[in-house]
Amino acid sequence: MMERFLLQSMDTEEKFYKYEEQRLKTEENRREAEHAREFQMLQMLGQMLAGISSTVSQRSQYMPSNPSQRSNHRSYGDNFNYNSMTTLSPPIVIERSFSMHKTHSIKEMENIFQLVRNIIPPLTAKKHKGQDGRIGIVGGCQEYTGAPYFAAISALKVGADLSHVFCTKDAAGVIKSYSPELIVHPVLDRPDAVHEVEKWLPRLHSVVIGPGLGREDVLLANAKGIIEKAKVKGIPIVIDADGLWLIAQQPSVIQNYPRAILTPNAMEFSRLYEAMLRDPVDSNDQHGCLLRLSQALGNVTIVQKGERDLISDGEKVLVCSHEGSSRRCGGQGDLLSGSLGVLAHWALLAGPEKTNGQNPFLVAAFGACSLTRQCNHQAFQKCGRSMTASDMILEIGAAFNKLFET
Ligand SMILES: NC(=O)C1=CN([C@@H]2O[C@H](COP(=O)(O)OP(=O)(O)OC[C@H]3O[C@@H](n4cnc5c(N)ncnc54)[C@H](O)[C@@H]3O)[C@@H](O)[C@H]2O)[C@@H](O)CC1
Numbered sequence: 001m002m003e004r005f006l007l008q009s010m011d012t013e014e015k016f017y018k019y020e021e022q023r024l025k026t027e028e029n030r031r032e033a034e035h036a037r038e039f040q041m042l043q044m045l046g047q048m049l050a051g052i053s054s055t056v057s058q059r060s061q062y063m064p065s066n067p068s069q070r071s072n073h074r075s076y077g078d079n080f081n082y083n084s085m086t087t088l089s090p091p092i093v094i095e096r097s098f099s100m101h102k103t104h105s106i107k108e109m110e111n112i113f114q115l116v117r118n119i120i121p122p123l124t125a126k127k128h129k130g131q132d133g134r135i136g137i138v139g140g141c142q143e144y145t146g147a148p149y150f151a152a153i154s155a156l157k158v159g160a161d162l163s164h165v166f167c168t169k170d171a172a173g174v175i176k177s178y179s180p181e182l183i184v185h186p187v188l189d190r191p192d193a194v195h196e197v198e199k200w201l202p203r204l205h206s207v208v209i210g211p212g213l214g215r216e217d218v219l220l221a222n223a224k225g226i227i228e229k230a231k232v233k234g235i236p237i238v239i240d241a242d243g244l245w246l247i248a249q250q251p252s253v254i255q256n257y258p259r260a261i262l263t264p265n266a267m268e269f270s271r272l273y274e275a276m277l278r279d280p281v282d283s284n285d286q287h288g289c290l291l292r293l294s295q296a297l298g299n300v301t302i303v304q305k306g307e308r309d310l311i312s313d314g315e316k317v318l319v320c321s322h323e324g325s326s327r328r329c330g331g332q333g334d335l336l337s338g339s340l341g342v343l344a345h346w347a348l349l350a351g352p353e354k355t356n357g358q359n360p361f362l363v364a365a366f367g368a369c370s371l372t373r374q375c376n377h378q379a380f381q382k383c384g385r386s387m388t389a390s391d392m393i394l395e396i397g398a399a400f401n402k403l404f405e406t
């Protein structure tokens with residue numbers, strides 16, 4: 001009876017959240033429509049003045065003009081039907097780079113920063129707890145308690161209201177002891193783990209699968225089950241770390257799911273690439289390899305982390321080389337995946353007007369990469385070689401303000 005009551009109240013609360021979100025979104029879209037149109041016109045004008053008219057026409061026409069390509073054009077909004085996305089994307093590729101080190105592209109970099117700013121929900125007195133994001137992190141086992149903590153606390157510090165960690169029983173007490181802000185569920189090594197997490201999925205806006213998950217068969221199988229359930233609900237899924245190990249073994253788990261974002265480091269990228277393309281990565285053709293991997297996985301978004309972060313949906317490549325530092329401590333990728341969980345939700349919620357028709361996940365990924373690098377830069381200024389992921393997390397607020405709240 002208690003369980004039925006809890007289920008009913010969760011259901012009612014969820015309906016309320018959905019209704020409220022819909023209402024706020026409609027209201028905000030109406031308010032911002034005019035601003036978006038003005039921004040678009042200013043942007044086009046600026047680009048024309050900068051003498052890059054050919055780029056302008058490609059950027060402003062994200063919808064392909066050729067009807068055969070248009071049939072493959074994806075919708076990321078609420079009405080998308082990912083079952084219709086089972087074909088690979090057309091071989092036509094638009095490649096675009098943004099690099100701080102090239103003076104001619106600073107303007108383009110600023111344009112995409114502006115899109116990130118557009119998706120950030122306003123802080124208003126009308127909102128209730130949860131509306132700016134309820135994020136779930138699936139990971140955390142006996143060996144790795146830091147990674148899920150870094151991801152979950154980063155999500156909160158970027159601006160999510162609630163951050164849940166679904167981890168093993170061993171890890172739960174440890175993670176709770178790091179932070180009273182996190183909601184920690186010791187369920188991941190239970191036989192009914194998938195069911196336990198599934199109960200929470202209707203309340204979550206995005207899930208991050210993999211930080212500190214480990215590679216035990218039972219945990220990987222549970223992660224797979226959770227991914228399947230999240231896909232059915234259309235929840236954005238960020239896959240990182242050991243979640244990517246799972247995908248390298250069983251790519252079909254995520255293939256063709258348009259709301260998936262994979263965040264491999266160099267090693268994880270080559271594992272995925274070799275699993276999908278049956279070839280080693282060509283280090284002389286990083287962009288080509290990234291495009292091919294994304295296409296082979298059905299145009300999922302991939303963030304290839306490294307000296308420069310390369311972001312692609314199989315159609316475009318964005319390059320984020322925002323200044324970081326030369327310090328490479330563990331946990332930076334967790335900060336990135338947690339932040340991305342929030343930004344992916346915000347980008348979807350904002351809708352195509354705010355992202356100027358760009359793939360919202362490209363915008364979100366660019367935002368998360370820039371933010372991670374800015375945190376790295378700021379923390380390194382203070383700590384130098386002693387900098388750790390925790391020092392970077394302390395910088396999230398200031399870094400976010402500097403990049404996006406201007
Ligand atoms: N404090 C913690 O609990 C942490 C736990 N972590 C977890 O540790 C587990 C294993 O993660 P790993 O990243 O070690 O995964 P892997 O076991 O796949 O190792 C990746 C390897 O690639 C190497 N590598 C990374 N970038 C490279 C580059 N650009 N060129 C060449 N080699 C490169 C690394 O040195 C590492 O040996 C994951 O669950 C992860 O989430 C990490 O997130 C770090 C922090």
Ligand SMILES: Nc1ncnc2c1ncn2[C@@H]1O[C@H](COP(=O)(O)OP(=O)(O)OP(=O)(O)O)[C@@H](O)[C@H]1O
Pocket residue numbers: 241264265266305306307308309324325326328329330331332333334335336369372373
């Ligand atoms: N060589 C580099 N130069 C500058 N920045 C880098 C470099 N390598 C990585 N980074 C930064 O660190 C971020 C995380 O990348 P990294 O390769 O450390 O991920 P990871 O191995 O998955 O991290 P984690 O330790 O959390 O598992 C990147 O998004 C990028 O911002």
